[in-house]
Amino acid sequence: MSRSTKLFETYKLGPITLANRLVMAPLTRNRAVPGTFVPGPLAADYYAQRASAGLLITEASQVSQQGQGYQDTPGIYSKEQVAGWRKVTDKVHERGGKIFIQLWHVGRISHVDLQANGAAPVAPSAIRAKGKTFVNGGFADVSEPRALELSEIPGIIDDFKRATKNALDAGFDGVEIHGANGYLLEQFAKDGANKRTDAYGGSIENRAKLMLEVSKAVVAEAGAGRTGIRISPVTPANDVSDSNPQALYDHIVDGLSALKLVYLHVVEGATGGPRDIAPFDYASLRNRFSGAYVANNGYDFELASKVLEANAADLIAFGKPFISNPDLVERLKQGAALNDWDKNTFYGGGAKGYTDYLTLAAEPAE
Numbered sequence: 292m293s294r295s296t297k298l299f300e301t302y303k304l305g306p307i308t309l310a311n312r313l314v315m316a317p318l319t320r321n322r323a324v325p326g327t328f329v330p331g332p333l334a335a336d337y338y339a340q341r342a343s344a345g346l347l348i349t350e351a352s353q354v355s356q357q358g359q360g361y362q363d364t365p366g367i368y369s370k371e372q373v374a375g376w377r378k379v380t381d382k383v384h385e386r387g388g389k390i391f392i393q394l395w396h397v398g399r400i401s402h403v404d405l406q407a408n409g410a411a412p413v414a415p416s417a418i419r420a421k422g423k424t425f426v427n428g429g430f431a432d433v434s435e436p437r438a439l440e441l442s443e444i445p446g447i448i449d450d451f452k453r454a455t456k457n458a459l460d461a462g463f464d465g466v467e468i469h470g471a472n473g474y475l476l477e478q479f480a481k482d483g484a485n486k487r488t489d490a491y492g493g494s495i496e497n498r499a500k501l502m503l504e505v506s507k508a509v510v511a512e513a514g515a516g517r518t519g520i521r522i523s524p525v526t527p528a529n530d531v532s533d534s535n536p537q538a539l540y541d542h543i544v545d546g547l548s549a550l551k552l553v554y555l556h557v558v559e560g561a562t563g564g565p566r567d568i569a570p571f572d573y574a575s576l577r578n579r580f581s582g583a584y585v586a587n588n589g590y591d592f593e594l595a596s597k598v599l600e601a602n603a604a605d606l607i608a609f610g611k612p613f614i615s616n617p618d619l620v621e622r623l624k625q626g627a628a629l630n631d632w633d634k635n636t637f638y639g640g641g642a643k644g645y646t647d648y649l650t651l652a653a654e655p656a657e
């Protein structure tokens with residue numbers, strides 16, 4: 292018996308058609324090849340196993356070495372990385388799947404051991420986040436960052452632009468700008484992390500500028516129909532906060548809508564935590580935005596179906612359920628039980644907890 296809800300209907304996302312409304316959320320797995328940060332040998336299998344999702348979004352991938360904040364996360368700035376990603380996109384496309392890559396600059400959530408010549412990570416302001424990163428095989432406090440010079444900002448925008456070109460060369464259907472979870476673009480946007488007094492600090496307009504300029508540059512490279520963005524207006528992830536998130540994000544989304552991005556991916560509430568951590572009117576973002584609204588955070592079949600039926604979202608992104616259920620779409624269709632995920636194998640390692648989760652037929656996914 293197959294359950295029928297809007298979740299399983301097709302959706303036209305810009306130039307591509309998604310087979311259903313389920314999106315695999317971006318999930319960092321720290322299994323890239325150490326040193327080159329090429330996607331690891333099992334990455335193509337891992338994503339292909341999950342290709343029945345309407346859309347896959349890859350784990351966050353750094354746009355430059357400076358943009359890396361954790362051990363063994365993949366990049367999208369070198370030729371070898373592009374070739375590694377090509378294997379992933381080819382295999383996903385062979386299975387009829389669609390895949391975007393998430394473009395990442397971590398800003399201050401990094402460690403000197405990941406930076407060229409042990410340099411300090413960069414940030415809007417020289418304020419160290421209270422938080423840890425995973426480096427050298429264990430958790431360590433993030434390093435003290437330095438504030439970016441005004442003259443360095445065009446270089447950051449160029450890094451996103453080059454990464455976008457690389458992503459298209461690697462065969463991706465599009466790119467998702469990582470504007471969420473306390474990384475560089477959100478550090479600039481939120482006043483808890485941005486104390487600048489130049490054109491990128493102070494007013495909401497100034498703080499939103501980098502996210503919008505990066506979006507404009509990425510759209511110029513990929514086209515608006517292949518550009519999405521992820522935001523997390525009230526998340527406390529990575530020690531960010533803002534004194535007026537509603538006004539900030541209403542402004543940001545007006546800007547994104549004018550650029551005609553194909554989707555707005557919103558982490559509602561605290562990433563991986565309570566959805567109701569702070570009052571926020573997500574409908575305001577949906578109503579302002581011209582493209583698709585992708586909702587994420589703590590969704591299950593019931594909530595996803597309800598929200599789609601109420602037309603409060605167009606697509607629903609599932610994170611952890613996709614880690615442990617390669618055939619999540621089929622399981623939800625049938626109302627079958629889901630595999631539990633194993634937190635111990637989220638970050639780093641090999642096939643265990645990565646490509647060995649069983650399908651409904653109790654067989655390893657192909």
Ligand SMILES: Cc1cc2nc3c(=O)[nH]c(=O)nc-3n(C[C@H](O)[C@H](O)[C@H](O)COP(=O)(O)O)c2cc1C
Binds near residue numbers: 349472638
């Ligand atoms: C192991 C793990 C890795 C994650 N990596 C990323 C990432 O690379 N980029 C991102 O935007 N969010 C990342 N997230 C957040 C998820 O995309 C998602 O927002 C979160 O898990 C909540 O959705 P869920 O309740 O469906 O799991 C990660 C979460 C987990 C558990």
